[in-house]
Amino acid sequence: MIEFPQPDITDTSRPFWDALNQGDLLFQECEHHHRWLPFRDFCPTCLSDKLTVVKACGRAKLISWVIYNTSMHDAFKNELPYNVSLVQLEEGPKMMTNILIPNEELRAEMPLQLRVVERGDLKLAKFVPDFN
Amino acid sequence: MNELTKMRGKYVIAGIGHTDYGKLPGRSTISLNTEACKSALIDAQIEKSLVDALFVKVPTSAKEFMYGQKLAEAMGMRPKLGGSWDQGGAANMALISNAMSAIETGQCEVALVCYADNPRSGSRQVYARPRGDDAVYGWFSTAAGYGLIHRRHMIEFGTKPEDFAQFAMASRRHGALNPKAQLKVPLSLEQYMNAPMQIEPLRRDDCCLVSDGGAALVIMSEKRARALGVPNPVPILGLGQGQTSAELHVRESLTSTEAVVSAKTAFQMSGFQPKDIDVIQIYDCFTVAGMMTLEDYGFCPKGQFGVWSKGGYLEIDGALPMNTSGGLLSETGMPGLQLIIEGVRQMRGVANLQVSKARNCLISNQGGTMHTHATMILGRCND
Numbered sequence: 001m002i003e004f005p006q007p008d009i010t011d012t013s014r015p016f017w018d019a020l021n022q023g024d025l026l027f028q029e030c031e032h033h034h035r036w037l038p039f040r041d042f043c044p045t046c047l048s049d050k051l052t053v054v055k056a057c058g059r060a061k062l063i064s065w066v067i068y069n070t071s072m073h074d075a076f077k078n079e080l081p082y083n084v085s086l087v088q089l090e091e092g093p094k095m096m097t098n099i100l101i102p103n104e105e106l107r108a109e110m111p112l113q114l115r116v117v118e119r120g121d122l123k124l125a126k127f128v129p130d131f132n
Numbered sequence: 133m134n135e136l137t138k139m140r141g142k143y144v145i146a147g148i149g150h151t152d153y154g155k156l157p158g159r160s161t162i163s164l165n166t167e168a169c170k171s172a173l174i175d176a177q178i179e180k181s182l183v184d185a186l187f188v189k190v191p192t193s194a195k196e197f198m199y200g201q202k203l204a205e206a207m208g209m210r211p212k213l214g215g216s217w218d219q220g221g222a223a224n225m226a227l228i229s230n231a232m233s234a235i236e237t238g239q240c241e242v243a244l245v246c247y248a249d250n251p252r253s254g255s256r257q258v259y260a261r262p263r264g265d266d267a268v269y270g271w272f273s274t275a276a277g278y279g280l281i282h283r284r285h286m287i288e289f290g291t292k293p294e295d296f297a298q299f300a301m302a303s304r305r306h307g308a309l310n311p312k313a314q315l316k317v318p319l320s321l322e323q324y325m326n327a328p329m330q331i332e333p334l335r336r337d338d339c340c341l342v343s344d345g346g347a348a349l350v351i352m353s354e355k356r357a358r359a360l361g362v363p364n365p366v367p368i369l370g371l372g373q374g375q376t377s378a379e380l381h382v383r384e385s386l387t388s389t390e391a392v393v394s395a396k397t398a399f400q401m402s403g404f405q406p407k408d409i410d411v412i413q414i415y416d417c418f419t420v421a422g423m424m425t426l427e428d429y430g431f432c433p434k435g436q437f438g439v440w441s442k443g444g445y446l447e448i449d450g451a452l453p454m455n456t457s458g459g460l461l462s463e464t465g466m467p468g469l470q471l472i473i474e475g476v477r478q479m480r481g482v483a484n485l486q487v488s489k490a491r492n493c494l495i496s497n498q499g500g501t502m503h504t505h506a507t508m509i510l511g512r513c514n515d
Contacts, residue, residue: 005267013265036382038265044382064287064386066279067332072260072272081332084271086280086381094381096266108287124268 002074004120013039015053020123023116025056027093037093058114059090060127067103087112087127098126105129136401141511143232144365146242146357147176147350148473153464154314156344157253161191162206164248164346169207172244172348176362180207183350185234185243186214187227192467193251193258203246212240220499221415221467222373223247225506228472229371231351241356247469248346256342264379277380277501278418279334284386285420286333289435293335296419297324298438300337302446303416303455307462309448310484314341315462338419341465347473366479369492370404370509372397377503391428391498391505398507402492406430409509410490411478412452413471415498416459425496429507448485456485468497472508480513491515 009017016039019026029035030043031050042049065085071077083103088094099106100115113130116123149171151164165188173180186209188200196202200215213234217223224247231243251258263271285291297319304319319337327336357365374390374397376383399405406429416422426432431452432440446454457463457474464470475493477483491512498505 005262007265007268064280064284066276066283066334068270068272068276068330069328069332070330071270073262073267073270076270079270082270084266084269084276084280086386096263096269096271096381098269119268122268126269 004075004122005073007122012041015039017122019053019055020116020125023123025058025114025116025125026053027056027089027091028052029054035092037095054091056089056091056114059130060087060112060114062099062106062108062110062112063088063094064108065099065106085127095125100126100128136397137403139232140369140401140403141367142354143235143351143368144354144357144362145349145368145472145476145510146352146362146365147172147174147178148348148476149173149175150347150470150473151248151345153312153343153345153466153470155252156250159250159344161194161248161250161346162203164250164344165203165246165348166207168248168346168348169244169246172350176350178242178350178360178362180209182242182360183209183244184212185231185240186211187231187243187245188214188216189223189227189247190216190218191247191249193249193255219504221417222497222499222504222506224468224472225371225497225508226373228349228351228368228508229373232368232371235351235353241352243351244348245351246346246348247466249466250344252342252344259342273331274501275334275339275418276331278420279331280380281386281424281502282338282418282420283333285424288387291435292438293325294321295438296335296338296423297321298441299416299419299423300324300461302441303459303461304337305447306456306485307458310457310463313458313463314343314465315458334418337461340417340460341462343465345464345466347466347469349469349472364480364513366476366513367511368508369511370398370402371507372399372401373506375504380501387424388428389424389502389505391425391496391507394505394507395429398494398509402509404492404509409452409492409494411456411487411493412454413456413475413493413495414454414459415468415471415496416455416461417467417498421498421502422459424502425498429496448487453485453487456483456487467499471495471497475508475510479510
């Protein structure tokens with residue numbers, strides 16, 4: 001049995017993972033409207049601890065990506081070649097993810113739409129092309 | 133004269149030492165560090181008892197608790213200050229800067245700065261490690277982070293594989309001529325283009341070597357070196373640092389770093405501008421890192437590397453010879469001290485590929501996935 005890498009779910013990050021389980025992608029915003037991912041206890045811009053969570057609309061664009069032709073963890077062996085991509089949400093925060101299309105169709109700045117998918121016990125925020 | 137510019141030339145690299153580079157099975161990092169420090173002391177022609185500070189860059193592949201003190205014990209030293217410092221490849225120059233500050237404030241007089249690691253014959257797992265919670269997306273390894281930057285450089289500036297090849301070919305040509313280099317094989321464009329891509333868009337020859345080895349420097353004031361009769365002290369004319377720090381997904385831009393700030397400080401301290409520099413040693417863990425350093429320093433217009441460097445501009449017979457002993461792509465994958473040591477050799481006039489009439493040498497160090505950066509400018513020995 002190959003163990004899938006597990007995120008370190010803490011009191012701070014649990015709301016993010018719980019929301020994903022409901023199909024929603026959240027980011028954090030402070031009282032001064034700075035926004036970011038991943039979850040943390042203080043705003044990295046103004047150090048405020050008056051934070052709220054905001055549900056992302058799901059639209060994003062592709063900033064950059066790499067394609068793994070070799071696996072560094074057995075859990076990904078059957079997915080080769082797979083992409084890992086950096087995307088920016090329409091609301092501003094950026095995150096690492098996978099784009100669920102053939103790698104040769106990846107294009108810089110391409111519009112994307114959130115697709116929450118199951119992976120073992122987890123639900124993960126991945127993206128597909130947004131044709132709207 | 134301000135606080136920065138009055139440091140120009142006040143401190144020297146008094147001695148250099150290193151082990152063989154490549155595969156050194158059976159050697160611990162303590163053993164490699166000790167050999168390098170011993171040879172640096174011999175080079176400086178000073179006794180071990182004069183050393184009162186030991187600044188160690190922590191071994192990348194196996195971080196250890198109290199490593200600096202273990203090394204001091206192995207070398208029979210009771211330094212007034214020292215320890216190990218974790219900052220990736222920019223740590224070498226950070227430690228030189230720390231040594232200068234400590235001497236300046238009277239905390240010590242003679243410092244050893246050293247690094248050793250054995251990932252080639254030991255474990256290289258650190259380079260394939262999961263990158264935090266994003267491992268759930270298959271996000272593993274040091275190289276992949278540079279791949280993301282490499283791709284973004286191509287997107288923003290239209291940088292071509294041939295441009296990255298041109299960078300690698302310069303380092304590899306010089307390494308091939310260095311009898312002590314780990315990889316003595318020059319690189320052709322065809323070989324570059326046809327090599328396998330483990331993590332696209334990186335090609336094999338975009339990536340540095342994985343190497344065992346140790347290296348060390350002796351740092352003291354110019355005045356002290358003169359009093360001790362150190363034979364070949366090389367003055368530090370400029371030193372600066374900058375830290376982007378942010379992980380890739382929170383970084384504002386993937387194609388520029390605080391190398392800009394680092395170089396600005398080093399140039400200001402030295403009084404030089406990029407056009408005054410005679411020879412350079414640029415941290416080339418990945419070709420895109422070296423290329424962006426040249427851009428951020430103001431040598432090369434952003435996104436113009438291919439045109440700017442064509443015709444052998446960075447090669448030994450070119451206008452600005454770079455990585456004259458082969459850099460991380462060819463001499464050894466060691467994270468940065470070898471570049472400083474080659475800079476010292478150039479300034480002593482004893483380099484394997486000596487740049488004639490070189491009066492200064494600029495060196496870059498950087499660490500993480502371009503998280504940390506440092507810049508140093510050396511002047512000629514006994515000038």
